[in-house]
Amino acid sequence: MRRMFACLALLASTLALAGGPEDAVKTAQALRDRALAGSTAYAITESLTTEVGPRLAGTGADARAVAWAQAKFRELGFDKVYLEPVTFPVWRRGHETAQVLAPYPQPLVVTALGDSIGTGDAPVEAEVVQFPDLAALEAVDDDRVRGKIAFIANRMDRTKDGSDYGKAVPARSRGAVAAAKKGAVAVLIRSIGTGSDRFAHTGMMRYEDGTPKVPAAALSNPDADLLTQMLRRGEPVRLRLALDVGPDGEYTSHNVIGEITGRELADEVVLIGGHLDSWDLGTGAVDDAAGIAITMAAAALIGELDTPPRRTVRVVAFANEEQGIYGANQYAQAHAGEVDRHVLGAESDFGADRIYALRSKGIGADLAAAMARVLEPLGIAHETGDGDPGADIGPMTKLGMPYVNLAQDGTRYFDLHHTANDTLDKVDAKALDQQVAAYAAMAYLAAQCGRTGCNGPP
Amino acid sequence: MRRMFACLALLASTLALAGGPEDAVKTAQALRDRALAGSTAYAITESLTTEVGPRLAGTGADARAVAWAQAKFRELGFDKVYLEPVTFPVWRRGHETAQVLAPYPQPLVVTALGDSIGTGDAPVEAEVVQFPDLAALEAVDDDRVRGKIAFIANRMDRTKDGSDYGKAVPARSRGAVAAAKKGAVAVLIRSIGTGSDRFAHTGMMRYEDGTPKVPAAALSNPDADLLTQMLRRGEPVRLRLALDVGPDGEYTSHNVIGEITGRELADEVVLIGGHLDSWDLGTGAVDDAAGIAITMAAAALIGELDTPPRRTVRVVAFANEEQGIYGANQYAQAHAGEVDRHVLGAESDFGADRIYALRSKGIGADLAAAMARVLEPLGIAHETGDGDPGADIGPMTKLGMPYVNLAQDGTRYFDLHHTANDTLDKVDAKALDQQVAAYAAMAYLAAQCGRTGCNGPP
Numbered sequence: 076m077r078r079m080f081a082c083l084a085l086l087a088s089t090l091a092l093a094g095g096p097e098d099a100v101k102t103a104q105a106l107r108d109r110a111l112a113g114s115t116a117y118a119i120t121e122s123l124t125t126e127v128g129p130r131l132a133g134t135g136a137d138a139r140a141v142a143w144a145q146a147k148f149r150e151l152g153f154d155k156v157y158l159e160p161v162t163f164p165v166w167r168r169g170h171e172t173a174q175v176l177a178p179y180p181q182p183l184v185v186t187a188l189g190d191s192i193g194t195g196d197a198p199v200e201a202e203v204v205q206f207p208d209l210a211a212l213e214a215v216d217d218d219r220v221r222g223k224i225a226f227i228a229n230r231m232d233r234t235k236d237g238s239d240y241g242k243a244v245p246a247r248s249r250g251a252v253a254a255a256k257k258g259a260v261a262v263l264i265r266s267i268g269t270g271s272d273r274f275a276h277t278g279m280m281r282y283e284d285g286t287p288k289v290p291a292a293a294l295s296n297p298d299a300d301l302l303t304q305m306l307r308r309g310e311p312v313r314l315r316l317a318l319d320v321g322p323d324g325e326y327t328s329h330n331v332i333g334e335i336t337g338r339e340l341a342d343e344v345v346l347i348g349g350h351l352d353s354w355d356l357g358t359g360a361v362d363d364a365a366g367i368a369i370t371m372a373a374a375a376l377i378g379e380l381d382t383p384p385r386r387t388v389r390v391v392a393f394a395n396e397e398q399g400i401y402g403a404n405q406y407a408q409a410h411a412g413e414v415d416r417h418v419l420g421a422e423s424d425f426g427a428d429r430i431y432a433l434r435s436k437g438i439g440a441d442l443a444a445a446m447a448r449v450l451e452p453l454g455i456a457h458e459t460g461d462g463d464p465g466a467d468i469g470p471m472t473k474l475g476m477p478y479v480n481l482a483q484d485g486t487r488y489f490d491l492h493h494t495a496n497d498t499l500d501k502v503d504a505k506a507l508d509q510q511v512a513a514y515a516a517m518a519y520l521a522a523q524c525g526r527t528g529c530n531g532p533p
Numbered sequence: 534m535r536r537m538f539a540c541l542a543l544l545a546s547t548l549a550l551a552g553g554p555e556d557a558v559k560t561a562q563a564l565r566d567r568a569l570a571g572s573t574a575y576a577i578t579e580s581l582t583t584e585v586g587p588r589l590a591g592t593g594a595d596a597r598a599v600a601w602a603q604a605k606f607r608e609l610g611f612d613k614v615y616l617e618p619v620t621f622p623v624w625r626r627g628h629e630t631a632q633v634l635a636p637y638p639q640p641l642v643v644t645a646l647g648d649s650i651g652t653g654d655a656p657v658e659a660e661v662v663q664f665p666d667l668a669a670l671e672a673v674d675d676d677r678v679r680g681k682i683a684f685i686a687n688r689m690d691r692t693k694d695g696s697d698y699g700k701a702v703p704a705r706s707r708g709a710v711a712a713a714k715k716g717a718v719a720v721l722i723r724s725i726g727t728g729s730d731r732f733a734h735t736g737m738m739r740y741e742d743g744t745p746k747v748p749a750a751a752l753s754n755p756d757a758d759l760l761t762q763m764l765r766r767g768e769p770v771r772l773r774l775a776l777d778v779g780p781d782g783e784y785t786s787h788n789v790i791g792e793i794t795g796r797e798l799a800d801e802v803v804l805i806g807g808h809l810d811s812w813d814l815g816t817g818a819v820d821d822a823a824g825i826a827i828t829m830a831a832a833a834l835i836g837e838l839d840t841p842p843r844r845t846v847r848v849v850a851f852a853n854e855e856q857g858i859y860g861a862n863q864y865a866q867a868h869a870g871e872v873d874r875h876v877l878g879a880e881s882d883f884g885a886d887r888i889y890a891l892r893s894k895g896i897g898a899d900l901a902a903a904m905a906r907v908l909e910p911l912g913i914a915h916e917t918g919d920g921d922p923g924a925d926i927g928p929m930t931k932l933g934m935p936y937v938n939l940a941q942d943g944t945r946y947f948d949l950h951h952t953a954n955d956t957l958d959k960v961d962a963k964a965l966d967q968q969v970a971a972y973a974a975m976a977y978l979a980a981q982c983g984r985t986g987c988n989g990p991p
Contacts, residue, residue: 121762124759125637125759125762125763125766127637127639128633128637128638128639128640129639136638136639139638175586179583179584179586180586180593180594180597181585181586181587181594181816182586184953271958271959272730272954273732273815273953273954273956274730274731297954297956297957297958300957300958301582301583301586301957304579304957305583308583357731358639358755358759495731496730496731496755498731498755498758499755499758499759499762500729500754500755
């Protein structure tokens with residue numbers, strides 16, 4: 076298979092050297108078909124989740140992940156591998172427990188939200204008051220909340236595009252501030268997630284200057300149901316919440332960068348990647364070992380061509396996306412002067428399931444059409460909307476970098492997202508191959524043809 | 534609906550008074566249809582899991598569960614509610630953690646097996662050696678295991694009848710003895726469960742006299758995969774295992790018994806029930822709040838008839854099934870002289886999903902045929918095999934009590950069994966109603982007609 080592919084690729088890249096758009100499309104098709112025959116993405120995902128596992132930014136596992144990524148880029152044949160430093164505050168998680176004290180004593184499954192303060196030397200013990208959503212908490216009289224634990228019970232719905240996440244997540248990000256303004260002693264939320272498995276979903280929350288900080292945590296969805304059932308009975312429900320978490324200094328990690336150097340315009344780059352860090356509860360398989368693996372494997376396939384594309388394919392394994400997009404912001408700051416030399420950016424960070432749509436912003440119609448043509452047999456529809464560049468590509472797109480959005484099916488994603496259940500067994504190798512096929516073909520076309528496409532100016 | 538049912542039931546029971554087999558069948562059919570229209574089983578399940586939650590035998594929750602069951606029987610109109618004491622050793626669970634120390638440091642999700650000793654003042658730290666199954670561990674040279682943690686990686690397959698449980702479970706029950714005989718310092722098993730969610734499955738293990746006791750725990754299935762992946766790389770894998778668990782004295786709980794007294798032969802009983810205790814990790818919704826709820830609701834429906842059946846329907850909420858069938862053994866001991874006065878026994882303890890088969894042993898063909906006729910519209914096939922009486926009915930059947938086995942679809946059961954994920958959201962109210970319909974009809978026919986059936990001697 077490998078020898079046949081080498082012949083096909085040789086043929087295709089020889090044709091591509093001739094420079095016509097059909098030649099580039101043929102090479103992209105060959106890359107696509109090679110990826111579908113079995114890519115290395117699953118093995119990369121297995122490697123990161125097994126050999127590093129959970130890799131919360133700023134922990135020892137962060138450093139091990141950086142070393143892993145450097146070694147993996149080299150092993151995959153990237154010809155340039157380097158680091159760019161990224162500094163950020165560290166947040167640590169120790170023990171975390173919650174219990175109903177009365178009237179129905181039993182433990183609850185809980186996890187602290189990222190950036191939350193801990194409960195200190197003594198756990199918080201207080202009555203719970205429930206709100207259907209953040210707006211209801213914000214609208215209530217202070218008297219209803221003062222001295223209590225505010226519980227925001229809003230549910231997230233399951234959708235293919237994950238569009239309900241944006242509607243549900245303010246309870247997580249802003250719940251502590253809203254609760255503290257009413258005099259609450261802590262905030263608890265129903266997990267921002269779609270599954271009914273008994274996993275609490277972590278994720279970032281934020282404090283604001285001038286408002287007291289109160290501990291913030293998420294209940295698993297079955298536990299949120301349970302608490303609602305207790306409260307419905309009418310008697311006061313008292314909880315104990317103990318969170319041994321909090322800020323823990325500062326750390327310098329790294330964006331890890333691997334390149335397949337372009338043969339003519341090496342300083343023009345096609346930027347793809349995912350984030351190397353993960354939350355600590357699972358092994359970060361779908362979030363985002365899969366994205367790292369898909370983009371690494373796609374560029375590695377391009378690197379196996381006898382004739383590289385004209386421009387460079389750059390894969391960035393971004394540092395600390397989860398706690399504030401630190402790696403991507405650093406990248407945008409360091410490369411702000413090179414936006415024009417970025418053909419486009421595309422990130423993979425929405426789980427491990429198949430791509431169903433191609434969307435783009437800022438690239439030529441010719442280039443988009445060529446991508447659409449090569450990706451269509453993968454079950455990927457060309458949609459006219461801009462789509463979303465994603466968290467790690469976002470900062471560069473704000474500076475004007477064009478982007479491609481290869482939209483993944485996110486139906487299952489928020490069952491697993493930010494939970495202990497984000498593990499390798501949730502990843503399907505064939506679904507990864509389909510994505511590697513799409514990224515390899517897309518990145519090759521962009522690197523070979525440039526922003527406007529092979530029909531445009533060279 | 535309720536009034537219409539009352540009329541139907543009145544009609545049916547009036548006919549039944551006439552005494553023919555058709556009359557008994559008609560009342561059983563009316564009970565069945567009443568249950569299908571909406572039973573109280575879901576509400577009972579919700580009540581037990583919310584108001585008591587996890588109820589490990591011998592804990593404070595055990596006593597709360599006993600009080601709950603007494604109150605619930607009374608609320609449901611049982612005319613006789615009483616307790617029978619059951620004494621057993623207590624096992625307690627505190628913290629439990631496992632971590633890979635080298636070469637790929639990361640935490641593992643683990644739970645101690647019931648009856649395991651703890652790891653004492655210092656955690657166990659040792660190299661892991663993997664075996665595909667218990668037989669492989671038993672066959673190996675001591676040198677391979679001495680001073681190490683033995684890891685038994687056998688998998689349980691998913692089947693409708695749960696038949697693979699019996700094949701897989703010896704690794705759990707006998708793994709510690711096998712490991713200790715080879716000089717291991719602890720035993721770890723892959724969870725005896727079918728799901729790939731990251732929940733460890735607990736359950737009982739046993740020591741034997743004359744063999745040292747070593748700590749025993751189960752990894753979640755994703756963690757078992759992870760450990761296997763690490764070991765496959767060839768370097769020694771070292772783990773730290775810390776289990777704060779162990780024996781904790783003795784406790785006297787109770788079988789809680791509710792009766793719908795028969796109108797003619799009150800000391801002849803149809804025995805149905807489930808177990809009131811649960812493991813501590815979940816809220817014991819499918820194991821076995823559902824079984825308690827199904828049998829309570831079925832008997833309560835019979836209790837609503839204007840004319841009760843000739844014999845008594847007795848529901849037993851058995852104490853401490855999980856840690857050694859203590860309640861059922863006590864029941865069999867206390868009632869050994871009354872086996873002939875037990876028409877039959879039937880227990881519900883295989884999850885919350887629908888019944889698909891009727892099997893029986895020791896009852897007359899007429900009675901079985903009448904049951905089959907009434908249950909057939911519920912999608913329940915009459916099978917000729919004996920089936921399994923179940924753990925809590927078992928001791929009485931060993932003394933000669935006939936039994937009925939209403940076999941539930943166990944396809945999902947071992948995903949949830951003995952895990953934190955055994956919670957109310959896994960229970961479908963309509964599936965419970967179908968089971969209440971089957972139990973109510975079956976128990977009524979047995980109580981009205983006796984062992985041989987309404988065509989036989991009275």
